[in-house]
Amino acid sequence: MSFLRGSANYVWCTTSVLGKGATGAVFQGVNKNNGEPVAVKTFNQLSHMRPHDVQVREFEVLKRVKHENIVKLLAIEEEQESRGKVIVMELCTGGSLFNILDEPENTYGLQEDEFLLVLEHLSAGMKHLRDNSLVHRDLKPGNIMKFIADDGSTMYKLTDFGAARELEEDQQFMSLYGTEEYLHPDMYERAVLRKPVGKKFDATVDLWSIGVTLYHVATGNLPFRPFGGRRNKETMYYITTKKASGVISGTQTSENGQIEWSKDLPQNCQLSAGLKKLVTPLLAGLLEVDSQKIWTFERFFKEVTYILSCKLFHVFYMNKVQSIRIYLPPERTPGDLPSERVCVELHPPDRTYGKLQSLLQEQTDVAPSNQILLYQESLLLSFIEDSNAGQSYPTTHEDKPLMLLSKENNNVTLASEGDIPKFPSFPTLMSVETDASLAKTACSVGYACKRRVEKLSQCSLLIHACVEQFTAVVNKDLKSVEVKSRKLRDIMRYIEERLEAAIHARNMMKNLMKLSGSGDSGSCGDLTAPSHELVGDLAPAIQQLYQRYVTEHALRNEWRVTTCTLSCPAKSRAPARARTMVDRLRDSWQHLLRDRATRSLTYNDEQFHVLERIKVSETARRLRVLLDTECQPAVAQLADALADWYKMAQTVYLQVCILDKDLDVYEKRLEAFSGHLTESDCLFYQNLQARQDGKTKAPPMKHMNKVHQDAKVIHNSFKDIIAVQGEVMTMVRENSQILTQFQQLTDTLVGDSVSNGEEK
Numbered sequence: 001m002s003f004l005r006g007s008a009n010y011v012w013c014t015t016s017v018l019g020k021g022a023t024g025a026v027f028q029g030v031n032k033n034n035g036e037p038v039a040v041k042t043f044n045q046l047s048h049m050r051p052h053d054v055q056v057r058e059f060e061v062l063k064r065v066k067h068e069n070i071v072k073l074l075a076i077e078e079e080q081e082s083r084g085k086v087i088v089m090e091l092c093t094g095g096s097l098f099n100i101l102d103e104p105e106n107t108y109g110l111q112e113d114e115f116l117l118v119l120e121h122l123s124a125g126m127k128h129l130r131d132n133s134l135v136h137r138d139l140k141p142g143n144i145m146k147f148i149a150d151d152g153s154t155m156y157k158l159t160d161f162g163a164a165r166e167l168e169e170d171q172q173f174m175s176l177y178g179t180e181e182y183l184h185p186d187m188y189e190r191a192v193l194r195k196p197v198g199k200k201f202d203a204t205v206d207l208w209s210i211g212v213t214l215y216h217v218a219t220g221n222l223p224f225r226p227f228g229g230r231r232n233k234e235t236m237y238y239i240t241t242k243k244a245s246g247v248i249s250g251t252q253t254s255e256n257g258q259i260e261w262s263k264d265l266p267q268n269c270q271l272s273a274g275l276k277k278l279v280t281p282l283l284a285g286l287l288e289v290d291s292q293k294i295w296t297f298e299r300f301f302k303e304v305t306y307i308l309s310c311k312l313f314h315v316f317y318m319n320k321v322q323s324i325r326i327y328l329p330p331e332r333t334p335g336d337l338p339s340e341r342v343c344v345e346l347h348p349p350d351r352t353y354g355k356l357q358s359l360l361q362e363q364t365d366v367a368p369s370n371q372i373l374l375y376q377e378s379l380l381l382s383f384i385e386d387s388n389a390g391q392s393y394p395t396t397h398e399d400k401p402l403m404l405l406s407k408e409n410n411n412v413t414l415a416s417e418g419d420i421p422k423f424p425s426f427p428t429l430m431s432v433e434t435d436a437s438l439a440k441t442a443c444s445v446g447y448a449c450k451r452r453v454e455k456l457s458q459c460s461l462l463i464h465a466c467v468e469q470f471t472a473v474v475n476k477d478l479k480s481v482e483v484k485s486r487k488l489r490d491i492m493r494y495i496e497e498r499l500e501a502a503i504h505a506r507n508m509m510k511n512l513m514k515l516s517g518s519g520d521s522g523s524c525g526d527l528t529a530p531s532h533e534l535v536g537d538l539a540p541a542i543q544q545l546y547q548r549y550v551t552e553h554a555l556r557n558e559w560r561v562t563t564c565t566l567s568c569p570a571k572s573r574a575p576a577r578a579r580t581m582v583d584r585l586r587d588s589w590q591h592l593l594r595d596r597a598t599r600s601l602t603y604n605d606e607q608f609h610v611l612e613r614i615k616v617s618e619t620a621r622r623l624r625v626l627l628d629t630e631c632q633p634a635v636a637q638l639a640d641a642l643a644d645w646y647k648m649a650q651t652v653y654l655q656v657c658i659l660d661k662d663l664d665v666y667e668k669r670l671e672a673f674s675g676h677l678t679e680s681d682c683l684f685y686q687n688l689q690a691r692q693d694g695k696t697k698a699p700p701m702k703h704m705n706k707v708h709q710d711a712k713v714i715h716n717s718f719k720d721i722i723a724v725q726g727e728v729m730t731m732v733r734e735n736s737q738i739l740t741q742f743q744q745l746t747d748t749l750v751g752d753s754v755s756n757g758e759e760k
């Protein structure tokens with residue numbers, strides 16, 4: 001039966017229950033004046049038995065807080081019929097985090113991006129409470145609401161501020177608080193075990209609850225789980241108080257059995273290894289029973305700020321066909337506040353390329369010197385303006401990651417992603433009670449399978465993308481090596497020409513000086529050009545590679561030929577098929593849930609119930625087949641093809657690297673020789689100048705100073721050699737002609753004087 005209830009400005013229907021808690025129920029209502037949907041919190045009889053000041057405290061607190069991560073208070077009104085107070089709040093259509101975690105999709109915890117959103121919003125909301133000297137004391141997923149804005153963006157908001165001071169009244173606290181798994185052990189001892197404790201519950205009790213909540217959000221499970229659950233209170237207390245520092249979970253799987261402690265997040269949780277590394281110490285700091293060791297709020301906020309300001313890199317590690325995530329620490333900003341120093345000291349800012357490489361090595365074992373890191377169709381380094389500054393690093397996405405390839409290891413082996421739990425099977429006898437929970441478990445496993453199918457499908461696309469990008473890089477490198485070798489051959493030719501001219505000039509001057517009896521033209525040092533055989537030797541190898549890989553596209557063609565017959569989960573729409581099957585599992589689960597609520601089924605209903613069980617088992621079987629016999633083998637085959645292809649591609653890449661290095665060595669030698677030649681020319685022309693100035697018999701050199709200066713320029717900047725070579729050569733040639741003419745003239749003069757009998 002539904003009843004319409006109302007206050008001055010709002011109405012709600014008693015069937016539109018959003019949730020129920022210890023103090024009352026929350027309904028979806030509507031503003032009578034503008035139709036705005038709202039949430040209306042009403043209070044039950046039990047809540048009215050609390051002292052008056054306790055009852056009004058929630059209203060007082062709500063009036064004081066104003067923050068985007070705290071549910072907004074719209075009004076406090078009186079219900080027309082009962083005259084009881086109601087709280088009207090903004091409506092959070094995404095439900096509570098508890099409901100979200102209860103979804104089979106989140107059985108193993110929230111996805112990484114959603115987890116980070118909860119972390120950010122939860123800590124921002126808590127910071128606002130701290131800034132207003134408020135302690136929540138009843139923090140748990142049920143009191144964190146998901147608000148979905150008109151633009152579809154999500155905001156998590158804290159709610160339920162009814163607990164703060166009630167802790168002073170033991171009785172109320174014990175009777176009104178049902179969710180004990182999130183309580184700090186000291187509060188647990190007093191409220192649940194009902195032992196008098198001489199301890200004060202300060203703000204750190206919230207930190208413990210944040211720790212339990214975050215563990216729950218990250219894994220889908222509570223961190224401390226005694227066998228038998230909530231009823232095993234003594235063991236619960238034992239686990240939380242006896243756990244060692246750094247331990248973040250304790251589970252008892254059998255009656256009076258051993259506790260399994262762990263300092264790590266479970267393997268099946270959805271967070272990446274990169275984020276786990278940052279979140280695990282945070283959880284350990286919060287789930288610390290020793291009051292001396294538990295983190296302060298300030299430390300918690302700083303660590304969260306640190307985690308959230310890390311730059312995320314999606315990386316596809318080709319040799320393991322694995323998507324990984326790297327969180328690069330934030331940069332130090334000039335405006336770092338003194339209060340942030342602690343955090344800076346704990347995590348020295350280091351957003352350098354070297355840091356990125358060492359984080360990659362941590363997760364992949366590929367040493368920095370062996371990392372080939374690509375972004376799109378180039379090496380990542382070519383995108384980064386300053387390898388010490390993170391701002392210029394490109395933004396990556398799941399489907400547009402950095403590609404990491406190992407330079408020295410040309411093996412490709414699929415990384416093990418861990419086992420997916422088995423689908424449950426229904427017992428032969430139908431049970432309305434257990435069938436619904438078995439169907440829910442089947443849904444949870446179905447979601448895990450679907451995620452794995454999506455991952456494999458993405459891997460297959462990334463394999464193709466990686467091949468394309470690496471091929472582009474090899475081609476680009478080959479092209480630049482080819483251009484470099486052509487340029488060096490040109491330079492070599494130019495240097496040889498210059499050398500020839502220099503030798504010619506010196507020989508002629510020598511002859512002239514001898515003839516004119518003016519002495520020697522001066523030493524000009526050893527002028528032997530570096531053998532151009534080296535560049536000549538490299539040229540055919542470069543040409544051959546160029547022809548095969550750039551002109552004929554051998555790498556691309558090879559990949560196409562080997563993979564054109566292979567199946568690809570992305571092309572066969574495996575993710576869409578997996579999604580349809582999971583939807584089917586969900587429908588069946590909902591059907592079995594309705595059956596459980598009905599309790600007694602008619603004969604026909606029973607037949608349909610049995611059919612739904614069959615549907616669940618059959619869909620589960622097909623989903624497993626899709627994963628095990630279609631997607632996994634397809635990616636394994638692609639990985640094998642990739643292994644063969646990479647053996648070839650890596651060889652070409654390394655060959656090109658070696659050729660490039662050889663050319664660099666040769667370029668250096670040419671540069672050194674060019675410098676040497678320039679110096680020699682300078683010396684030579686300086687000598688001539690001196691002779692001219694000293695009125696000794698020397699040819700009048702045109703452009704001599706210009707040649708001298710340009711030669712210096714060339715010496716300073718070898719790279720400019722091509723730009724000025726024409727000009728310099730013209731001048732050198734002109735000087736050479738002058739010398740030749742001068743010699744001819746001198747020869748004539750000498751000949752004349754000989755014929756005139758002047759020669760003795």
Ligand SMILES: Nc1ncnc2c1ncn2[C@@H]1O[C@H](COP(=O)(O)OP(=O)(O)OP(=O)(O)O)[C@@H](O)[C@H]1O
Pocket residue numbers: 018019020021022023024025026039041071089090091092093095096138142143145159160162176177178
């Ligand atoms: N603003 C809101 N929008 C949508 N649903 C809400 C809103 N506020 C509360 N709810 C739902 O109502 C439930 C109970 O609300 P609330 O926690 O305030 O009640 P309570 O009686 O204090 O509960 P508890 O026993 O947890 O202390 C929440 O878990 C949530 O599912």
